[in-house]
Amino acid sequence: ANFRAVDENFFDELEETLIAADVGFDMALKISDELQDEVRLTNAKSKKEVQNTIIEKLVDVYDRAGNGEDNTMHFAQTVQPSIFLLVGVNGVGKTTTIGKMADFYKKQGKKVLLAAADTFRAGATEQLVEWAKRDQVDIVTGKGSSDPAAVVFDGVKKAIDGDYDILFVDTAGRLQNNENLMRELEKMKKIITRQLPTAPQEVLLVLDATTGQNALQQARLFKDSTDVTGLVLTKLDGTAKGGIVLAIRQELHLPVKWVGLGEKVTDLAPFNADQFVYGLFKDLI
Amino acid sequence: MAFENLTSRIQTAMKTMSGKGKVSEADLDETLREIRLALLEADVNLKTARNFIKQLREKALGAKVLEGLNPSEQVIKIVNDQLTEMMGEKAVPLNKSTKIPTVIMMAGLQGAGKTTTVAKLANKLKSESNARPLLIAADVYRPAAIEQLKVLGQQLSIPVFDEGTDNDPRKIVQDGLAQADENKNDYVFIDTAGRLQIDEVLMQELKDIEKIAHPDEILLTVDAMTGQNATETAQGFNDALGITGVVLTKLDGDTRGGAALSIREVTGKPIKFVGEGEKVTDLDVFYPDRMASRILGM
Numbered sequence: 049a050n051f052r053a054v055d056e057n058f059f060d061e062l063e064e065t066l067i068a069a070d071v072g073f074d075m076a077l078k079i080s081d082e083l084q085d086e087v088r089l090t091n092a093k094s095k096k097e098v099q100n101t102i103i104e105k106l107v108d109v110y111d112r113a114g115n116g117e118d119n120t121m122h123f124a125q126t127v128q129p130s131i132f133l134l135v136g137v138n139g140v141g142k143t144t145t146i147g148k149m150a151d152f153y154k155k156q157g158k159k160v161l162l163a164a165a166d167t168f169r170a171g172a173t174e175q176l177v178e179w180a181k182r183d184q185v186d187i188v189t190g191k192g193s194s195d196p197a198a199v200v201f202d203g204v205k206k207a208i209d210g211d212y213d214i215l216f217v218d219t220a221g222r223l224q225n226n227e228n229l230m231r232e233l234e235k236m237k238k239i240i241t242r243q244l245p246t247a248p249q250e251v252l253l254v255l256d257a258t259t260g261q262n263a264l265q266q267a268r269l270f271k272d273s274t275d276v277t278g279l280v281l282t283k284l285d286g287t288a289k290g291g292i293v294l295a296i297r298q299e300l301h302l303p304v305k306w307v308g309l310g311e312k313v314t315d316l317a318p319f320n321a322d323q324f325v326y327g328l329f330k331d332l333i
Numbered sequence: 334m335a336f337e338n339l340t341s342r343i344q345t346a347m348k349t350m351s352g353k354g355k356v357s358e359a360d361l362d363e364t365l366r367e368i369r370l371a372l373l374e375a376d377v378n379l380k381t382a383r384n385f386i387k388q389l390r391e392k393a394l395g396a397k398v399l400e401g402l403n404p405s406e407q408v409i410k411i412v413n414d415q416l417t418e419m420m421g422e423k424a425v426p427l428n429k430s431t432k433i434p435t436v437i438m439m440a441g442l443q444g445a446g447k448t449t450t451v452a453k454l455a456n457k458l459k460s461e462s463n464a465r466p467l468l469i470a471a472d473v474y475r476p477a478a479i480e481q482l483k484v485l486g487q488q489l490s491i492p493v494f495d496e497g498t499d500n501d502p503r504k505i506v507q508d509g510l511a512q513a514d515e516n517k518n519d520y521v522f523i524d525t526a527g528r529l530q531i532d533e534v535l536m537q538e539l540k541d542i543e544k545i546a547h548p549d550e551i552l553l554t555v556d557a558m559t560g561q562n563a564t565e566t567a568q569g570f571n572d573a574l575g576i577t578g579v580v581l582t583k584l585d586g587d588t589r590g591g592a593a594l595s596i597r598e599v600t601g602k603p604i605k606f607v608g609e610g611e612k613v614t615d616l617d618v619f620y621p622d623r624m625a626s627r628i629l630g631m
């Protein structure tokens with residue numbers, strides 16, 4: 049497509065581009081309609097003008113859907129560890145994200161601790177141990193197939209006793225419709241809160257950008273069980289766009305706080321709405 | 334976004350028609366739009382959905398559903414049949430080499446379920462037909478990927494060949510195959526690292542491994558929750574490697590799994606197995622008719 053012809057066709061293509069980015073049919077239609085009005089209103093004609101209008105409008109849609117939530121990380125107010133719990137379905141990038149974030153905060157001078165509370169998946173503890181080694185941060189692990197709740201408890205205790213600034217808790221991947229595993233997760237969160245009433249400061253739901261409409265259901269059910277505070281959108285270095293977070297923000301008001309851009313320790317960035325929105329429709333240009 | 338299943342949607346659309354006496358072509362198109370929407374909500378790729386609807390329209394007109402007594406039931410049947418047919422009719426078993434070993438190579442995006450699937454398939458072959466598989470740990474990139482495979486191998490009493498993370502995966506595969514020859518293993522599984530289909534360096538590595546190992550089966554492992562991008566990914570891997578089959582994982586979730594249709598359409602390769610959980614026994618052969626009903630929410 050080209051922007052010379054900003055006509056009906058153009059908006060059909062925009063709609064399709066948004067659907068192809070996993071924004072979802074309803075959301076794509078809504079956005080396309082709003083943009084059509086906006087472009088007419090601002091009388092945008094040149095490619096550059098239309099592009100700017102679209103970015104502004106889409107960022108606006110994103111912000112409005114959030115009702116003013118911020119996408120910054122929240123820390124403990126008093127001298128006690130901040131606890132960040134990472135949750136999500138299988139294979140989305142929870143453990144890797146912790147590996148990246150631990151390095152990010154360590155470089156800011158924070159004293160960081162990891163808790164390997166995925167005691168279920170083969171090699172999960174070893175994976176986080178390897179990240180702890182790379183990041184040169186401390187880690188609490190369980191013995192064999194111990195209860196994940198016990199690892200969480202030990203982690204929180206060590207974080208308090210050892211004057212750590214941040215504790216990251218890695219959890220096993222679980223599908224949101226698995227009620228037993230969702231209850232187990234709730235229990236892990238309660239163990240944290242029992243030890244430190246204002247913790248966890250963040251419950252981050254990790255979403256894989258390649259996921260389609262099911263991500264909305266993931267967000268719903270994880271939010272129900274663990275009061276998710278924000279999203280991490282991983283694997284944006286691939287060809288998938290992660291457009292479903294627009295629908296998630298619209299319905300659940302969950303802001304994206306971080307994006308994953310690869311497998312290396314530095315492949316993590318704070319979410320940037322402009323860049324994300326540009327990525328959604330850059331194929332149209 | 335109301336979650337309606339397709340049956341009720343089609344019935345609603347058809348009901349509005351029947352009030353108007355004779356059902357027109359425009360009414361049919363209204364129904365087809367509902368079907369297209371349901372496919373998109375199930376994550377069927379936009380282009381795949383479009384092709385599907387086009388074929389469906391021709392079939393529906395050809396079958397003269399507009400003149401029949403119960404157009405909605407007829408349309409539902411045609412949709413279901415067409416979907417089942419497109420998905421490949423019946424289950425296709427694993428390829429088997431005439432002389433041992435049969436080599437099975439995994440490929441796919443990060444976190445799709447390759448390593449878990451290797452354990453599941455090897456376990457199935459071992460327990461159902463007394464096979465003696467060897468698993469080659471050729472993922473030297475993901476932290477503790479080798480450890481993961483070794484733990485699974487240990488649980489199943491299936492040997493795992495590894496050379497740590499210092500050697501090149503090509504060399505590891507070569508040495509692993511030599512070991513399989515020596516030990517007369519009848520199946521060899523090559524667990525490869527997850528990668529993006531646009532990662533040229535890592536895709537070249539897979540092509541090289543393919544040349545070294547001459548696999549009888551190259552299984553693309555795909556997460557059933559994948560969205561619109563499934564097409565691009567599947568095409569990328571298929572173009573580079575000529576995959577022989579697909580494994581669809583994480584079907585124990587509540588996703589509709591429309592990616593299955595898109596992958597099948599762009600690669601033409603059969604979906605052979607589905608993953609239905611994290612345990613090594615959570616594997617089933619693929620049933621096209623079940624998948625069709627699932628995508629349609631029926």
Ligand SMILES: Nc1nc2c(ncn2[C@@H]2O[C@H](COP(=O)(O)OP(=O)(O)OP(=O)(O)O)[C@@H](O)[C@H]2O)c(=O)[nH]1
Pocket residue numbers: 136137138139140141142143144145166169172219220221222254282283284285286307308309310311315443444475527529
């Ligand atoms: N390309 C890319 N790969 C990623 C990214 N984040 C994670 N990965 C890869 O995705 C795969 C899964 O990552 P993990 O961190 O193990 O995911 P997880 O959510 O902890 O998985 P489970 O614990 O098994 O549920 C690994 O191969 C990671 O290297 C990313 O941003 N981009």
Ligand SMILES: Nc1nc2c(ncn2[C@@H]2O[C@H](COP(=O)(O)OP(=O)(O)OP(=O)(O)O)[C@@H](O)[C@H]2O)c(=O)[nH]1
Pocket residue numbers: 138139169221223441442443444445446447448449450472475478525526527528554582583584585586607608609610611615
């Ligand atoms: N619920 C469910 N989880 C699965 C299934 N198959 C795999 N998993 C989980 O998905 C996650 C990723 O599986 P892996 O086998 O490590 O995936 P992979 O493709 O080898 O990942 P990389 O090597 O990092 O690319 C793990 O948590 C597995 O337990 C399945 O069918 N259902």
Ligand SMILES: [K+]
Pocket residue numbers: 138139140256258443444445556
């Ligand atoms: K995935």
Ligand SMILES: [Mg+2]
Pocket residue numbers: 142143144166172218219220221
């Ligand atoms: Mg993990």
Ligand SMILES: [Mg+2]
Pocket residue numbers: 447448449472478524525526527
């Ligand atoms: Mg693996």
